Amino acid sequence: MNIVCIGSGNVATHLAIALKAIGADIVQVWSHDSKNAEILAALTKAEPIGNWDDLDRTADCYLIAVKDDAIASVAAHLTDVKGVVVHTSGATPMSVLSGVKNGSGVIYPLQTFSKSKAVDMTAIPLCIEADRESTLEKIKVIAQLLSPNVSVITSVQRSILHLAAVFACNFSNHLYQLSNELLEQYNLNFDLLKPLILETAEKVQSATPAEAQTGPARRNDQETIKKHLDLLNGSPELQKIYETLSNSIKKTYL
């Protein structure tokens, strides 16, 4: 299996290293950032390239992991390559690759990646999609090498998954941030909340979120809710978030 990796950011790095580890040949790493291309190429024993004229057009798979708004322009250079062309974005329709002649699709890893933190790829759900049945089979083979957790989904389902991930993860992280700011105002260390944050995420690994829900809004404890809104008197924005989410919880359990 010969793979060209397009991009050298977090997703590109984790996928390319994982593919290399399971025996794939990363033949080239393309990046507009030559320094990053060199780093990832060195890690995967690939050739770093920055010029499309140098592209090896005979690889089995072209894995695009660049910023969402760069996928279309990158794909324009891959219309007539031999192998399948896949992107890895949650929010980008597969149709952005419609100019590709020999098969295209998506491998969407449902995980958040940081270069500095190792990730167990085998624990990551991979959601795949392709423009034709034969391409889907090829993509499935690659995905299943990386993770036992592969699901075939549609573009609409992928956009919903991406949206759900924004709610469950981006927004949750922002709530951690808001609680951190509250604690700082009162000379309290965010460390105090860390075990509770972890346990909250661990609980829904086995229980449903509905079963795990606790707190004043869940109990419809108006007295505590009023106390909390009073404590937030100087922060109309936090009051708005508190009320919006509390009302949504109350509505769920009416």
Added chain:
Amino acid sequence: MNIVCIGSGNVATHLAIALKAIGADIVQVWSHDSKNAEILAALTKAEPIGNWDDLDRTADCYLIAVKDDAIASVAAHLTDVKGVVVHTSGATPMSVLSGVKNGSGVIYPLQTFSKSKAVDMTAIPLCIEADRESTLEKIKVIAQLLSPNVSVITSVQRSILHLAAVFACNFSNHLYQLSNELLEQYNLNFDLLKPLILETAEKVQSATPAEAQTGPARRNDQETIKKHLDLLNGSPELQKIYETLSNSIKKTYL
């Protein structure tokens, strides 16, 4: 160390079992629910009681872990006991115990407890407070037996911690619930999001939430934000939550 446990719910159960395990004598378990009192008493080799006339008034510590709105009425029966009287509530001021003559205070465990799930008490931050220095020393001894992570805080700080925990945990869990409902609408399994939820909580154990923040609002990616609001067209409530939290993220990173 002789302890009377007042209450038989999740917090009472976890604390009483942990205290028993480190060598304390749980002499009695009081509960208005005689069945629950018997279960916890059996687990801790204590005497179950339901009648205040049967209370052993000579114990070293009376640990109140009942619903917030029942603490005052329970404390009215403990005004002249020999030992210290502590409650375990995040949202209740220490002054609810002001009728207690021989020392009162709070041990607030910052964790969410389920009876069915074991919790490592040594990983739980305990925030303590007392009405006088000598009582604080007694409470500190008990707390430090349970966890190495003991902080002395004020009632105001405790109310802020409780509020911050509502943001970081109750509200995050509700966001998991909303994402679960979104996925169900499109025939997608919540299992797909679980690794991402766990990683999001794990990231802030070492990085700050500000460092860990990702997503369309963080990048100020208007196009994706608009797509997401369109996907939520049938759910004005979810649109409101999405906009409120996205605007708050954008404001944070302006």
